[in-house]
Amino acid sequence: MEPLELVIVLLCVLLGLGRGADLAFATDVATGLCTTGAVWWRYLALGAVVLTAVLVGRSRPLPEEPLRSRRPAAGVLAFAGAVCMLAAGAAQFVFAAGTVSTFVRILLEVACAVWLSNLGRSWLRRDGWKTPAGGLPVAIAGSALFYWNVLMRFMENSSSWHRVQPTAAVWQEMAALLLLAALARTLYLPQPENGRTLHAAALAAFCLCLCWELPRVLLLLAAGLGSGAAAVLPELLSGLALCCIGGMGLACIGQGKTGND
Known part of the structure; x- marks a missing residue:
């Protein structure tokens, strides 16, 4: 990992810690409104870190070769995301089904789980890399x-x-959409310009989907353990799946030599 990438990771972790403190001490749980400080400072901090991550990602293309090899960390996170996504769909069906939009979301969550599991299987294979099953249609449906x-x-x-x-x-x-779309383009439609887009999307997903989301997931988990677990279960599982996708972003950052974009 390059020094600039380490700086971005550190900034994202600090942002996540700040977000956790903000949710715990300066946000009304019932309404989601800030109780201390101006709301614009939250957006400024989040926007600054995400913008920096994107600029750093665009500065160096990720090589495609490491993504076409065995990557246990990314594979485990992809499988974990698939399990959480499938469980979220099941929880939606049991506790929140009733509208057309909910059923559409359940179907799309199943498709996303299939796409993530295919990614995980390819990254965890011991007998050599194989392109994820299903091809581009499954990748598009999953995204x-x-x-x-x-x-x-x-x-x-x-x-x-x-x-x-x-x-x-x-x-x-x-x-999350940009990361999965960038992965699909890299794996199925390789082009020289894909490397920079994937790098930027991976760092942005790590910031937004993992570091920013994890404090809220922990808050939902605490609320579910206290009372009303059924009410927060679909949202909790969806949040966990989002965290796994954010972790995938970090795991996808290769250490190989970069090529020309």
Whole structure:
């Protein structure tokens, strides 16, 4: 890992710690509104770290060869994400089914679980790399969940800029979508320019999907252990799946020699 990448990882971890403190001490749990400090400072911190991560990612293309080899960390995270995504779909079906949009989301979560499990299987193979099964159609179907979630966030959430979580959730879904789309392009449609896009998407996903999301997942876990586990279970499992995808972003950063973009 390059020095600039280590700096980005450190900034993302610090951002996550700050987000955890903000949720614990400066955010109203019931409404999601900030109780201390201006909301714009939250957006400034998040935007600055994400922008820095994207710029660092665009500065160096990731080589494709390491992604076409055995990568245990990425494979385990992909499988964990698939399990969480499948469990989230099951929880949605049991506890929250009833609308067309919910059923569409369940189907897309299953498709995403298939795509992630195919990725995990390819990265964990001991008998040599093989392109993930299903081809580009499965990759597109598996990534479509996050496009759908972005649309649903805009249509269903009556949020304002003063509620940080719903707004940041749109950025998180877009980061996951861009990472999975970049992986699909790299694995199925190799082009020289894919390396920079994948690097930027991987760092942004690590920041938004893991470091920013993990404190909220821990808060949901604490709430579920306290009471009303069924109410938070679908959201908790979806958050865990998002964290796994963010971890995949970091695990996908190769250490091989870079080529020309």
